[in-house]
Amino acid sequence: MTGIANIRDLFTRNIRTSGIYIAFVAIVVLFSVLTDGLLLSSRNLTSLVLQFSYILILAIGMVIIIIGGHIDLSVGSVVALTGAVAAVLVVRNGMPWWVGVLAALGTGLLVGAWQGFWVAYVGIPAFIVTLAGMLLFRGLTLEVLNNVSLSPFPAEYTSIASGFLNGLLGGYGYDTFTLVIFAVGVLGFAYNSWRNRRARIAYNQTVEAPALFVLKIVVVAAVVMWFAWNLATYRGLPAVLIILAVLVIAYTLVTKHSVFGRHVYAIGGNLAAAQLSGVRVKRVNFWMFVNMGFLASIAGIVFSARSSAAQPAAGNMFELDAIAACFIGGAAVTGGIGTVTGAMVGGLIMAVISNGMSLMGVDQSTQQIVKGIVLLLAVAFDVWNKKRASATR
Amino acid sequence: MADSAPTDILEMRGITKTFPGVKALQDVNLTVRRGEIHAICGENGAGKSTLMKVLSGVYPHGSYEGDIVLDGETAEFGTINDSEARGVVIIHQELALVPYLSIAENIFLGNERTRAGGAIDWNRTNAEAAALLERVGLSESPTTPISALGVGKQQLVEIAKAISKDVRLLILDEPTAALNDNDSEHLLGLLRQFKEQGITSIMISHKLAEIAEIADRTTIIRDGRSIETFDMATAGASSDAIQDRIIRGMVGRDLDNRYPDRVSHPGEEVLRIEDWTVYHPTQTGRVVVDKAHLNVRAGEVVGIAGLMGAGRTELAMSLFGRSYGRDITGQAYIHGKPVDVHNVPDAIRAGIAYVSEDRKQYGLNLIEDIRRNISAAGLGKLSKNGFVDENEELKVAEEYRASMNIRTPNVLVEVGKLSGGNQQKVVLSKWLYTAPEVLILDEPTRGIDVGAKYEIYTIINELVAAGKAVLVISSELPELLGICDRIYTLAFGRITGEVDVPSATQEGLMALMTQETTRETQETKA
Incomplete structure (x- = not known):
């Protein structure tokens, strides 16, 4: 296979997955130009990470729900509720910060189990269950908080979201630790890609041409290290980025390689066939929602830590950002298709658009309009792409 | 009736209908006389329903070859509305009623009785519906919702809907398949009444006794061709003789050497079921499988022959982890030991595999690749601590690709892109990987070409060997x-x-397959 054929292959046959990366690069370039490079400044990149991390965390759980053929409209309310529970314990009752964290996680798991029960075992569509949950958990948040904001959280708690790991290995004007962590990550990625390639060759599968393979790794490494440099020269490694990275890696493994992940794809792809293949559909559906509740509680902790407060209206509309991230990232509305990395890129596209427009001083109303159109076009592209694929069969 | 009208209300000439890869109908001729009840008989898949869909415009003019001549004029129906405008109305096997609307609303659905301005005239709607209900002998209020009616009454509403359209040629596809004896009797009486009123009927049915009783003439369709049309009056002296005549027409095909040879050495019994009874999942009280008993031995291929609606798939799926039906009673034994199978994982563990008749709906995840479809039911064997050994998975898939001769460049191809025969091999691979004791194959060669059929038969032979x-x-x-x-x-x-099998004939089997429950046994059941 020649290099040219390879590149064409990437652009045409895999347009569904590669299209999103191209769109991401295009949007980053566009807003860099429009903001005179402000978008890619060290300071802005750091705040981008802090500001949108909780949407990305939600999108991880949401993409699993969507692959399974469901939807979750309640995550914004769950973010608020879990933050509120933590605030009541830590801020109002002066308990240690970790009690708040554990209580928030427990609340998230309970909420997930509640919704999973109705969806999986009673058989109520997730749309209804989570719409009810959206109201229910928002109401509970107001109850818990007595309708007022609670603040401030102690420093240990807020450092979950706004802390930085800095100066552990020294450095002059930059943080060596950050660079080392990222370098290890890049090496891990390169090694993993090489191992996959070896395995595919061993099984006589097609692989990219060697030049293209090396180019891909070099480009990824360069972009990641450049990003690391920017963080290192500003304030170092944000703690929340570590949380996010751990979650992304863990859930990529779960969705791609675990039996549970396979069952989620099987249910979303063909429910009846999955059932008749021995997939315990109810159980899988239940745990999908428990997991979503768990991730929503992490997002709730990060969000309340970042704002150092629990507010009654926290997390409003987060569910829609998370859902949009999944669909922009190539998840299918009908289920069975989607990836965690796709959802992350989808979320970053939304983040760059919002952030870029804010830097340009565009008002909220225009931002909403643009985001709405981006979502619509992304799904329209998906539908068009599917038709095209079936036409070539 | 005007004298000038031709005696034949309908003539279909040289109808050929091709689906991608399959010739469903080939040079079919059908002539229906004015005012008669004309039966169409044939095995499942012979092309009866396709022919009726051509006639009623479901398959529009231009999608088939040949002519339809209605009342001496060539008809070119583009939609169902075109055929209904000419008085040709079809009642499909699956009833097309909206359960939450009333009888009257259903009758005039798409054909609403309106006042000037487009508002529905409810008085007229309900009054006309009441008159139609009286014509079909259904004493229900026109405002009753459809969901409150049994299947028999729903069938009558369909007929009322048909006559509301000034029907002259009524087509009924298996009208009595879901009805009990009383309802069937009523329906047949209604058809006779229509005949007196000058309405011509075409009826597709597997219930040969009914056909012998009611039809004037019968046309046999076999393998997409019209074989013969005969008068019932001359077909035989008794109902049994007429039925024999029909059966001979339906099965009379040449048996070539289309099946690989096999020497069978049946061993000990593997599966036995006793008194297996299954009720319909939603229609309370309807028995779908009634005290069935059967056994299968190692190294043996056992067939289940039955017409559509006989309960074949229902029997198989209820056995496979209660995937169908409710209130299942009876006992299954594997290797002589009673097994309680409550769900599909239980069934797989007990060594049962079920290959569905509808591989696209129930067998495959079409958007997933071959490899993951093959591993779908056997992930337990492939995984450790909840994570799948993907190298092993790929190896397994490659092994099945080779042994089953799945024709594909590699196993990472989407299953939806394969031909029917190759898809079926993927489903078989999936189940063979679970290492079952007994395989239930439901229509294993449906919709696949002759060459692939031979391969499937060969695989079956290897399994029993x-x-x-x-x-x-x-x-x-x-x-x-x-x-x-x-x-x-x-x-x-x-x-x-x-x-x-050595002593079996198609005629003998067909007679057993069409044997109806006698009145007495139905009454003792009730």
């Missing part, structure tokens, strides 16, 4: 006779016979 027990459900009698050792016949949910 390896000591597996195989239960095959098929609508095609020659297929069953070609590959099985023994055949059970199923009619209306009951096992009506058990036949050794």
Whole structure:
């Protein structure tokens, strides 16, 4: 296979997955130009990470729900509720910060189990269950908080979201630790890609041409290290980025390689066939929602830590950002298709658009309009792409 | 009726209808006389329903070859509305009523009785509906919702809907398949009444006794061709003689050597079921499988022959982890030991595999690749600590690709892109990987071409040679006779016979398959 054929292959046959990366690069370039490079400044990149991390965390759980053929409209309310529970314990009752964290996680798991029960075992569509949950958990948040904001959280708690790991290995004007962590990550990625390639060759599968393979790794490494440099020269490694990275890696493994992940794809792809293949559909559906509740509680902790407060209206509309991230990232509305990395890129596209427009001083109303159109076009592209694929069969 | 009108209300000439890869109808001719009840008989898949869909415009003019001549004029129907405007109305096997609307609303759906301005005239709607209900002999209020009616009454509403459109040629596809004896009797009486009123009927039915009783003439369709049309008056002296005549027409095909040879060495019994009774999942009280009993031995291929609606798939799926039906009673034994199978994982563990008749709906995840479809039911064997060994998975998939001869460049191809035969091999691979004791194959060769069929038969032979027990459900009698050792016949949910293949004939099987429950047994059940 020649290099040219390879590149064409990437652009045409895999347009569904590669299209999103191209769109991401295009949007980053566009807003860099429009903001005179402000978008890619060290300071802005750091705040981008802090500001949108909780949407990305939600999108991880949401993409699993969507692959399974469901939807979750309640995550914004769950973010608020879990933050509120933590605030009541830590801020109002002066308990240690970790009690708040554990209580928030427990609340998230309970909420997930509640919704999973109705969806999986009673058989109520997730749309209804989570719409009810959206109201229910928002109401509970107001109850818990007595309708007022609670603040401030102690420093240990807020450092979950706004802390930085800095100066552990020294450095002059930059943080060596950050660079080392990222370098290890890049090496891990390169090694993993090489191992996959070896395995595919061993099984006589097609692989990219060697030049293209090396180019891909070099480009990824360069972009990641450049990003690391920017963080290192500003304030170092944000703690929340570590949380996010751990979650992304863990859930990529779960969705791609675990039996549970396979069952989620099987249910979303063909429910009846999955059932008749021995997939315990109810159980899988239940745990999908428990997991979503768990991730929503992490997002709730990060969000309340970042704002150092629990507010009654926290997390409003987060569910829609998370859902949009999944669909922009190539998840299918009908289920069975989607990836965690796709959802992350989808979320970053939304983040760059919002952030870029804010830097340009565009008002909220225009931002909403643009985001709405981006979502619509992304799904329209998906539908068009599917038709095209079936036409070539 | 005007004298000038031709005696034939309908003539279909040289109808040929092709689907991608399949010739469903080939040069079919059908002539229907004015005012008669004309029966169409044939095995499942012979092309009866396709022919009726051509006639009613479901398949529009231009999608088939040949002519439809209605009242001496060539008709070119582009939609169902075109055919209905000419008085041709079809009532499909699956009733097309909206359960939450009233009888009257359903009757005039798409044809609403309106006042000037477009508002619905409810008085007229309900009054006209009441008159129509009286014509079909249904004493229900026009405002009753459809969901409150049984299947028999719903069928009558369909007929009322048809006559509301000034029907002159009424087509009924298996009208009595879901009805009990009383409702069937009423329906047949209604058809006779219509005949007196000058309405011509075409009726597709598997219930040969009914056809013998009511039809004036019968046309036989076999393998997409019209074989013959005969007058019932001359077909035989008794109902039985007429039925024999029809059966001979339906099955009379040449048996070539389309089946690989096999020497069978049945071993010990693997699967046995006793008193297996299954109720319909939603229609309370409707028995779908009635006290069925059968057994399959190692190294043996056992067939289940039955017409559509006989309960074949329902029997198989209820056995496979209660995937169908409710209130299942009876006992299943594997290797003589009673097994309680409550869900599909139980069934797989007990060594049962079920290959569905509808591989796209129930067998495959079409948007997933071959590899993951093959591993779908056997992930337990492939995983450790909840994570899948993907190298092993790929190896397994490659092994099946080679052994089953799945024609594909590699196993990472989406299953939806494969041909029917190759898809079926993927489903078979999936189940073979679970290492089952007994395989239930439901219409294993439906919708696949002749060459691939031979390969599937060969695979079945290899399975039994390896000591597996195989239960095959098929609508095609020659297929069953070609590959099985023994055949059970199923009619209306009951096992009506058990036949050794060397002594079996298609005619004998067809007679058992159409054997209806007698009045007495129905009454004792009730």
